[in-house]
Amino acid sequence: MAKFPEIEGGGSLMLAWQIRNKLVLMVGGGEVAAGRILNLLNSDAKIRLISPRDGLNDEVAHRVEQGLVEYIDRTFEPSDLDDPAIAMVMTAIDDPEASTMIWKLCKEKRIVANIADVPPECDFYFGSQYRDGPLQIMVSTSGNGPRMANIVRRRIAASLPPNMGEAIKKVGALRKKLRVVAPGNEEGPKRMKWYVYPSLC
Amino acid sequence: MAKFPEIEGGGSLMLAWQIRNKLVLMVGGGEVAAGRILNLLNSDAKIRLISPRDGLNDEVAHRVEQGLVEYIDRTFEPSDLDDPAIAMVMTAIDDPEASTMIWKLCKEKRIVANIADVPPECDFYFGSQYRDGPLQIMVSTSGNGPRMANIVRRRIAASLPPNMGEAIKKVGALRKKLRVVAPGNEEGPKRMKWYVYPSLC
Structure with missing residues (x-):
């Protein structure tokens, strides 16, 4: 077993680009x-x-x-x-x-x-994209077939509960509330950053 | 019913960045x-x-x-x-x-x-990423919770057959072969581009 993750190569760098208001x-x-x-x-x-x-x-x-x-x-x-x-x-x-x-x-x-x-x-x-409210999923096959990407996207869509986007929205709202109600409960500076900037992921 | 897709807003622009050799x-x-x-x-x-x-x-x-x-x-x-x-x-x-x-x-x-x-x-x-060879999937929740993104990623991983990456590789290889064996079968210029540049998706 390798001590560190192995390099695979040949992929794209998958990113969530922040183009809001730009x-x-x-x-x-x-x-x-x-x-x-x-x-x-x-x-x-x-x-x-x-x-x-x-x-x-x-x-x-x-x-x-x-x-x-x-x-x-x-x-x-x-x-x-x-x-x-x-x-x-x-x-x-x-x-x-x-x-x-x-x-x-x-x-x-x-x-x-x-x-x-x-x-x-x-x-x-x-790539091939799936979206349900705040939930965004992108599928790429590194050029091996856009049709395969669409097949995978449809599979993913079928496997997720229909209310996943709504559930994620509720978790997000809850996290924001917790921040207001119980700011003392936050766990140290690393964790704090998630609350201050809830858009990391 | 809207004649054209409706705008949803609030998302990231999901991209497959081409950083190879850069x-x-x-x-x-x-x-x-x-x-x-x-x-x-x-x-x-x-x-x-x-x-x-x-x-x-x-x-x-x-x-x-x-x-x-x-x-x-x-x-x-x-x-x-x-x-x-x-x-x-x-x-x-x-x-x-x-x-x-x-x-x-x-x-x-x-x-x-x-x-x-x-x-x-x-x-x-x-975002939260899943990879199986040429298949790359990224999950983003627009900041509503990195943990939710990880849950979705694990769900996706569980829903895909374990040989999906291998299957996509084979489809890619087949497409390349078809191009060599039967170039006359290609369907017009739009389609041709996929063969010349198989990395669109």
Whole structure:
């Protein structure tokens, strides 16, 4: 038996990115963009969408109408990256040359980016996701098959009780209450941190 | 019924970060750092560790001995961030002032960073993780309880067949073979991309 955990290699670094109230530049407004935008709105990001109006699919157009995204009706221009508030860039356009140019500009400016359908031009990928309120689960198969990821996600969904998200919410509320009612009961500084910053996990 | 998916809000953006062959600066070499380093090695990152030798825990010292991390035996200096190859910074040190300084420097330089135990100074958090070869699953409860995340992770682990990782590997190998044997069978350009870049998911 190894004294320390063994290295496995070949995986992705799975992360819960904190994009709340940060500005994401979305270039392109088609079907792929619609999925990205939904993901971003579910994470409370601010979205600036750049796409000619005739390139918007119905869902994206609906988000624009709802006022949920800031909308710029034209194609991308390099100066779009000049805003220092931009925390992340995603593209989903059918123009490989423009995509690569945007990727290179992002890397020059050290802006994290995802160029849809061009994995070498992505700082991160999306996996297959399950969500039930505060509970979020992501499945990745390291490129061995998106269908397998979806199968695993469905298996997971079937194995969890339907009220899991609600139960987690209640535990969270209870933890907050305990903090107010019995602050003396907290167990030392390490534990305290969980109470002060309940968003570690 | 809504025509388009409804917005839920309050979640993290779950990502599979591609850190393979990229340089991560790890500041601190204690127990928390040991977990981070294991995570990074499992993702094939290159690691530069900065920590005085007497701050290394046994596991971290072991990784240094194994030659798995580049090791600098001293405390952090601002010039450590000057190397343009640095793709990510993680700190796990018991010095809030130094931590905050590192965070601010990272943000000035637009380097993504995670300051352990200080969520407001983190671009991303880690969730509870399950891994079986190429299969990676991450569970996040949006801060409602790390223990709940662990419970869900264990439930997931129990619900998956023990050979799931192996099965996914075989499907991946089969897809690669199909590409070589019957390239004519590929279904159009969208599908083709999956074969050329099998790491989308």
